[in-house]
Amino acid sequence: MVTSITSFSRNGVSDWLMQRVSAVILAVYTVFMVAYLLFHPDLDYYTWSGLFEQTWMRIFSLLAFVSLAAHAWVGLWTVTTDYLNATYQRVGVQMLIILAIFVYLVWGIQLLWGA
Amino acid sequence: MSDLATAEPFQQPPPARAMPDRRRAGQESVYRAVNSKRPVNLDLSTIHFPLPAITSIVHRITGVILFVGLIFAFWALSQSLSSPAGFDAVSDALAGNFLAKLIAWGLVSALAFHFVAGIKHLFMDADFGVTREGGVQKAQITVIASVVLIILAGVWIW
Numbered sequence: 214m215v216t217s218i219t220s221f222s223r224n225g226v227s228d229w230l231m232q233r234v235s236a237v238i239l240a241v242y243t244v245f246m247v248a249y250l251l252f253h254p255d256l257d258y259y260t261w262s263g264l265f266e267q268t269w270m271r272i273f274s275l276l277a278f279v280s281l282a283a284h285a286w287v288g289l290w291t292v293t294t295d296y297l298n299a300t301y302q303r304v305g306v307q308m309l310i311i312l313a314i315f316v317y318l319v320w321g322i323q324l325l326w327g328a
Numbered sequence: 329m330s331d332l333a334t335a336e337p338f339q340q341p342p343p344a345r346a347m348p349d350r351r352r353a354g355q356e357s358v359y360r361a362v363n364s365k366r367p368v369n370l371d372l373s374t375i376h377f378p379l380p381a382i383t384s385i386v387h388r389i390t391g392v393i394l395f396v397g398l399i400f401a402f403w404a405l406s407q408s409l410s411s412p413a414g415f416d417a418v419s420d421a422l423a424g425n426f427l428a429k430l431i432a433w434g435l436v437s438a439l440a441f442h443f444v445a446g447i448k449h450l451f452m453d454a455d456f457g458v459t460r461e462g463g464v465q466k467a468q469i470t471v472i473a474s475v476v477l478i479i480l481a482g483v484w485i486w
Contacts, residue, residue, distance in 0.1 A: 233453065236446050243443060251484075258408075258415035265409055281398075288391045310395075317398060324406035 217294070219307055221287050232287045235280035242277035271325050278321035282314045379467040387445040390438040397435040422485070433485050440477035444470050 221228045253260065264270050289310050297303035361368055369375060377385075404422075407414040421428040448470050452458055457466055 233450065236450070240443060240446065243439065256419075258412040261415060262409050285391075285395050288388075289395060292388055292392065313395075317402060320402050320406065324402070324409055327409075 219294075219304065220290060221283065228287050228290075231283050235284035235287075238276055238280040239284060242273065242280075245273075265325065274325055275322065278318060278325075281321075282318050285314055285317075286310070378464065379471070380463045383445055383448075383467045383470050386441060387449075390442040390445075393438045394435065394442060397431070397438065400431055400435060429485050433482055436481040436485070437474075437478040440481060441470075441474040444474045444477065 217223065221231060249264070250256070265274070290307065293303050293306050293310070297306055404418045408418040409415075422432060448466050451466065457463070
């Protein structure tokens with residue numbers, strides 16, 4: 214069995230499942246957002262921020278952002294593992310990716326609960 | 329066991345004069361390749377990836393594009409939720425700024441393809457159409473569906 218200390222769960226099957234579960238959550242969130250924007254062509258600030266003040270929307274969005282973090286990591290880990298064969302290069306890029314994911318996550322939490 | 333014995337005799341290379349062994353071996357292998365009955369394609373311009381391979385690599389490329397493009401999406405979302413002025417700044421940019429529209433269309437297009445190709449993956453996980461023909465067919469559907477979505481997204485944004 215191939216084990217890699219940089220993989221999300223150090224287990225390919227677990228990574229695979231995580232990728233699918235997060236993909237489904239992100240797909241549902243995407244469809245919701247597109248439908249919401251299509252049904253509100255004259256959207257204003259108060260309707261829009263009112264949506265994001267709802268507890269369910271904050272939880273739904275946070276779930277999507279956490280899914281995004283997991284999904285992006287498994288996907289980019291796969292891509293970097295396939296194409297960057299020099300260890301220092303690969304691990305360096307992977308550390309930058311983790312940092313970027315962390316920034317996105319903090320940014321997402323901040324925009325949901327207000328700065 | 330008959331392979332070597334009954335194979336068509338290949339044309340012999342010209343007699344070796346003072347040719348180094350290494351070069352002679354190389355020339356022999358070329359003669360063998362040229363004279364063998366196996367299909368040999370020397371025209372590289374006719375070799376291309378099958379469609380499922382192309383959709384697979386585009387799935388990866390769009391994933392990387394989306395990860396980088398998230399900066400714009402997060403910026404737009406946080407700006408639009410920050411204040412009425414921030415909301416207007418984002419909606420004005422999306423209504424009137426060509427570059428903003430182009431970035432939005434690019435990201436929505438990448439998302440559309442990634443979305444459709446991801447659903448294809450879920451079908452494959454469910455063991456649906458995992459054959460050579462099915463793979464090509466699903467790749468064709470992926471391309472058509474995402475092109476339709478990308479055009480619709482362009483109409484929506486402009």
